Amino acid sequence: MEEVRLMKGNEALAHAAIRYGADGYFGYPITPQSEVLETLEDEMPWETTGMVVLQAESEVAAINMVYAGAGCGKAVFTSSSSPGVSLMQEGISYIAASELPALIINVMRGGPGLGTIHPSQADYFQACKGGGHGDYHAIVLAPSSVQEMCDFVSLGWDLAFKYRTPAMILADGIVGQMMEKVVLPEQRPRRTEEQIRQQCPWATTGKKGRKQNIITSLELDDDRMEQNNLRFQRTYREIEKNETRCELINTDGCDYLLVAFGSMARICQKVMELAAEKGIKLGLVRPITLWPFPAQQIADAAKGCKGILTVELDAGQMIEDVKLAVNCNVEVKHYGRLGGNVPTPDEVLAALENLFINK
């Protein structure tokens, strides 16, 4: 049954996975997301649902275990933070190229390099523009609350299985570490082998009653490889058409539009209150899917407004997609803090005033 708890985003995500009926988790410790593995080990789901939990020898091994589990038609996932997710990029490319459903969680910390353990959103490009090699996309979900850390687990897996593509939850360190009230869903049973054979007839479940199944991304015939790529692109166009998600807050008739995701969208809601006290009418678009990007929704919301400010924990990444969305018909500026720093609502409002109003 549903249960109301107070917990961290990382913990909620682990509980949500068990309750989804996940088959396996493979991960490697890294701050600020180690609570995912710790919570799973503490809950011992192998005793209850039969879920496998394994601390791998590296992020490289972990993502390849996820690739294998997905190839077997199982609901498998991994979680890491920025440097670890960099190590996983090759595996994510293989998962996409082999048309496998998998869930990958990045609780972002500041980079580049070893960087900092404090929050960041600077992996936007990596998550949304490929990251690994080749023409592929992962569906990218950006939670801004502990409840969404929980809810996006089932959403991510459902989309991954629907389109046979990797889905990523791109959380920032704040959403992973902050504690909030969360409603955990009911426990669902894990799928049986028979159900997997029916739902995933392509999976490597042993070739009982059928021909051999092969999970591979290798194709040396150029024409066939081109056809594979065209099929991937058709899937991506379908995802763009059906699965683009965003939240619009007070966007009708606003003077200026804020665009922010994850924890920054929460801070921007306070910015809107402060601005209202000064008589400035702000709207907010919060992309929920970063890929596919809600370009049309932003273009519609921006009609008639005097300017757009993207608020990001990076040096300006999402701003490129916002500029493309409005086709330079509206002025778009960026404000962000770097290195693990998080702006206060006052700072954001001051930036907006300096960039647009008092310039």
Next chain:
Amino acid sequence: MDINDIIKPENRVYKRPALLNDTHMHYCPGCSHGVVHKLIAEILEEMNAEDKAIGVAPVGCAVFAYNYIDVDFIEAAHGRAPAVATAIKRLQPDKLVFTYQGDGDLAAIGTAETIHAANRGENIAIVFINNAIYGMTGGQMAPTTLLGMKTATTPYGRRADLNGYPLAISNLVAQLDGACYVTRQSVHTPAAVRKAKAAIRKAFENSMAGKGTSLVEIVSTCNSGWKLPPVQANEWMKEHMFEKYPIGDLKNV
């Protein structure tokens, strides 16, 4: 007696294994891969394992192993086969899970996955083809290349001061508590083929019995990479490879 009186099903003593596809292999004449593929297909048939076997193919010459051995397969990224096999077996414990890897895949880029899968005692079988060279990419130095051996990247012979020493990784794996069976075999004579077959069968049986990780190294030839005709390659292997990589069991618990 007419020959057609002899060619009858009841007189048949040898046939292509049912699980070895009737197709042209891309392997060079004289290569050991074809023999080992045939052994795996035979063993899976004899164990009635065709419905529960899941193979993991490597990156290297055997990248298309799934085109020849007719069971479910997952193609692993270079070196990751033991990690891939780990997840398959943990998620489907009733399946027979094996990897098929070359020396570059298993003992260079995949060293961490090899060591840690064996150290965890994953119930998988690893078939390891050691021909001391990177075959598919054109004959470059492998971790197992012998000192003095000429390759595309050691054109004057492997030097310890420049390239380090040949790595006997099976001896390393044999030290690990999770490994139950580590053996080194070859397929250069009919007798050796029979022993290699028994070793692979034992490894497969161990994995189903939950005994831990088994590794069967097959010391092999690469006549293209070694630039020797097949018969001479076998002779060269006996003279040089067996000194560094002696045939026999390293661990049998």
